Amino acid sequence: MVTRPSLNLTLLALLLAVLASLLDWVPPGQALSLTGSLPILATTLCQLAWHHHHQALARWTGLAILMVLIFALASFLIPEHWIAHAAWNRLAERLIAGSLIVDWRPPLLVILCLIMLIASLLVRTRANLGSPQLQAMTALLLIMQGIETWHAPHLLSLAGSALEQAALWSLLAAQLSGVAANWRDHFPGLKRALSAGVLLTCLTLLFWHQQKTLVESNLRADTQVQSQRLAENLSREIHDHLQAMQRFANSWELQDSLPAEAQWARQAAPYHRDFQYFLNIAFIDTDSRIRRVYPASATNQRLLGRRLFDAQPEGRSAQGEALFSGRIGRTGIIELLQGEPGIIHYLPILDDDSQGPRGAVGMVVSLPVLADTLFRQTNANHFGLSLMTLDQTLAEREAIARVAAWQHRSSIDLDGLSLTLVSRPTLSLLLSRLSRQPVVSLTTGLLLAYLLYMVLFAHHHMASQQRLMVRSNRELRHEVRNRTRLQEEVEWLASHDDLTKLPNRRHFMQVLERHHQTRPLSLLICDIDHFKQINDTFGHLQGDHYLKRIGELGREIIESAGGVFARYGGEEFIACLPSHDAVMARDIAEHLREAIQHLDLRQADGRPLTISIGVTTQMDGELQIDALLQAADEALYAAKAEGRNRVIIAPPPSAPAGSSP
Numbered sequence: 284m285v286t287r288p289s290l291n292l293t294l295l296a297l298l299l300a301v302l303a304s305l306l307d308w309v310p311p312g313q314a315l316s317l318t319g320s321l322p323i324l325a326t327t328l329c330q331l332a333w334h335h336h337h338q339a340l341a342r343w344t345g346l347a348i349l350m351v352l353i354f355a356l357a358s359f360l361i362p363e364h365w366i367a368h369a370a371w372n373r374l375a376e377r378l379i380a381g382s383l384i385v386d387w388r389p390p391l392l393v394i395l396c397l398i399m400l401i402a403s404l405l406v407r408t409r410a411n412l413g414s415p416q417l418q419a420m421t422a423l424l425l426i427m428q429g430i431e432t433w434h435a436p437h438l439l440s441l442a443g444s445a446l447e448q449a450a451l452w453s454l455l456a457a458q459l460s461g462v463a464a465n466w467r468d469h470f471p472g473l474k475r476a477l478s479a480g481v482l483l484t485c486l487t488l489l490f491w492h493q494q495k496t497l498v499e500s501n502l503r504a505d506t507q508v509q510s511q512r513l514a515e516n517l518s519r520e521i522h523d524h525l526q527a528m529q530r531f532a533n534s535w536e537l538q539d540s541l542p543a544e545a546q547w548a549r550q551a552a553p554y555h556r557d558f559q560y561f562l563n564i565a566f567i568d569t570d571s572r573i574r575r576v577y578p579a580s581a582t583n584q585r586l587l588g589r590r591l592f593d594a595q596p597e598g599r600s601a602q603g604e605a606l607f608s609g610r611i612g613r614t615g616i617i618e619l620l621q622g623e624p625g626i627i628h629y630l631p632i633l634d635d636d637s638q639g640p641r642g643a644v645g646m647v648v649s650l651p652v653l654a655d656t657l658f659r660q661t662n663a664n665h666f667g668l669s670l671m672t673l674d675q676t677l678a679e680r681e682a683i684a685r686v687a688a689w690q691h692r693s694s695i696d697l698d699g700l701s702l703t704l705v706s707r708p709t710l711s712l713l714l715s716r717l718s719r720q721p722v723v724s725l726t727t728g729l730l731l732a733y734l735l736y737m738v739l740f741a742h743h744h745m746a747s748q749q750r751l752m753v754r755s756n757r758e759l760r761h762e763v764r765n766r767t768r769l770q771e772e773v774e775w776l777a778s779h780d781d782l783t784k785l786p787n788r789r790h791f792m793q794v795l796e797r798h799h800q801t802r803p804l805s806l807l808i809c810d811i812d813h814f815k816q817i818n819d820t821f822g823h824l825q826g827d828h829y830l831k832r833i834g835e836l837g838r839e840i841i842e843s844a845g846g847v848f849a850r851y852g853g854e855e856f857i858a859c860l861p862s863h864d865a866v867m868a869r870d871i872a873e874h875l876r877e878a879i880q881h882l883d884l885r886q887a888d889g890r891p892l893t894i895s896i897g898v899t900t901q902m903d904g905e906l907q908i909d910a911l912l913q914a915a916d917e918a919l920y921a922a923k924a925e926g927r928n929r930v931i932i933a934p935p936p937s938a939p940a941g942s943s944p
């Protein structure tokens with residue numbers, strides 16, 4: 284549903300996405316950083332197209348963006364041993380020289396948010412396709428982005444910039460404002476499924492955050508150990524060279540005179556070769572003059588004969604230690620005569636008759652060269668390195684690849700002198716070692732949360748459908764029962780007399796037809812005597828009462844004889860007695876007449892109520908209903924004519940013409 288607020292919010296998202304893109308933009312050739320803002324901008328345009336009813340355009344752009352985002356997500360998910368991080372970087376390199384995959388890939392949480400937003404746009408506002416769950420997940424992912432931004436600097440850029448996050452919130456709000464009214468009707472059905480889905484999403488995000496923190500801190504500890512090892516190597520190197528040089532100094536103790544130049548060069552050469560960071564190895568006499576130096580480079584030659592006390596006042600105390608006290612002396616970090624920072628060790632050459640030092644061996648260690656020698660042992664693709672004092676960078680080795688925001692500081696002990704080695708692991712190194720497990724858990728958890736919502740929603744939908752069906756079934760059964768009862772009532776009314784509840788004439792005729800083979804078959808027609816006077820005297824209601832009483836009694840007597848008693852019309856009743864001959868029928872008719880006479884019913888003149896009965900019997904032959912009725916009626920007429928309150932037997936009905944006797 285497109286509403287004015289939702290359109291406005293999408294336009295706001297567009298503005299924010301454009302601003303984010305402009306702020307992120309850097310000239311081509313440099314590292315690209317449109318990673319988050321560009322897909323947000325594309326999604327906003329897609330949503331705008333949807334708002335303007337260009338559904339097909341919105342659908343196809345949405346699908347295209349979705350494909351790109353899924354590809355980017357795959358680079359987070361695929362294990363290193365399937366596709367190495369270097370391969371992803373090579374792919375990025377092909378797109379723009381010097382770029383890395385991280386320059387192209389939007390932050391993880393932005394990718395997930397955009398996938399949810401586009402998916403919910405594609406399923407429109409349909410709750411049964413999971414739109415509410417997708418939007419709830421987007422909101423939770425955005426909250427997580429806020430936490431990530433506020434929390435701490437992290438290894439990977441997982442969250443978008445503040446502007447990108449604001450644009451994403453606007454997109455979500457635009458979608459929500461269009462559908463809120465629509466969902467209000469669905470809310471009872473949504474409630475359970477949505478709360479379960481949201482709960483699982485929250486748990487997934489918390490679990491992911493915990494896992495990610497653990498993985499990153501392990502990785503940090505890993506690189507810290509590596510960096511520490513480097514520092515230890517450096518310390519060991521210094522220690523080793525000191526020992527070696529001590530041996531070198533000791534080798535001159537037996538010699539009384541000044542070492543010959545060639546001899547000095549011959550003996551110093553292997554040390555210089557092994558420890559390339561020695562700028563020179565010099566023989567210094569007790570007057571602190573440099574008398575021999577190796578290598579004999581032009582710079583070193585210029586030092587010959589110079590008095591170090593004057594030339595290097597900073598090193599005076601160290602020289603004094605070696606030349607006068609006979610102990611190893613070491614300068615701090617000083618500016619060397621060669622113009623670079625370094626340390627000079629002075630190793631005394633003692634006289635064999637213990638007359639004090641005869642001189643000292645001076646070893647000039649260039650710290651940049653020392654650091655460089657060590658730095659060369661590490662891969663420049665993995666670490667950027669710096670060797671530092673408290674306030675000065677002595678040597679630096681830039682990493683070839685881009686470094687991460689992390690840096691490790693390890694202290695180095697240079698024979699009592701404390702330095703710091705700062706190492707900065709490269710992004711490529713960290714990403715290639717980073718476990719994919721947290722991202723896999725996050726993606727799987729979100730997928731499961733969506734599926735859980737779908738299952739619960741479908742279950743609720745099916746359950747309510749079933750409830751509806753059961754209710755309709757019950758109503759239908761009730762309706763069928765009602766109709767059957769009505770039908771029975773109608774049928775009963777059609778075949779019975781409403782006043783006396785006796786079978787009516789039509790029903791009686793059907794009964795009679797059913798006995799077309801029963802012989803003998805007797806028929807009785809009964810008529811109340813002077814009923815008109817009863818009506819006239821006592822009223823019709825009383826007349827009705829008489830009719831009912833006679834009906835009840837007649838039914839009792841006739842049915843107990845196996846016959847059927849029915850109302851014939853007006854104050855007349857009719858009965859059939861199957862398998863009763865004329866004598867048996869007459870007896871029953873007499874019994875009926877007498878029983879009525881003994882009822883407590885009175886005629887208008889006070890005498891007991893009486894009836895007259897005409898009886899006829901068909902003994903054999905084909906059933907002749909009309910003839911039987913005619914005969915019984917005539918017998919009744921005769922009974923009336925003879926004074927009423929009597930039973931007259933009609934002669935058997937004559938056979939119809941043509942029938943055999």
Ligand SMILES: Nc1nc2c(ncn2[C@@H]2O[C@H](COP(=O)(O)OP(=O)(O)OP(=O)(O)O)[C@@H](O)[C@H]2O)c(=O)[nH]1
Pocket residue numbers: 782810811812813814815816818822823824825826827830852853854923927
């Ligand atoms: N109360 C009541 N009266 C009825 C009903 N059906 C017919 N009657 C009355 O029955 C009376 C029949 O009268 P008649 O046919 O003249 O016969 P009678 O008065 O019984 O005289 P006889 O038959 O000659 O003895 C009429 O007054 C009818 O109105 C009914 O359902 N209820």
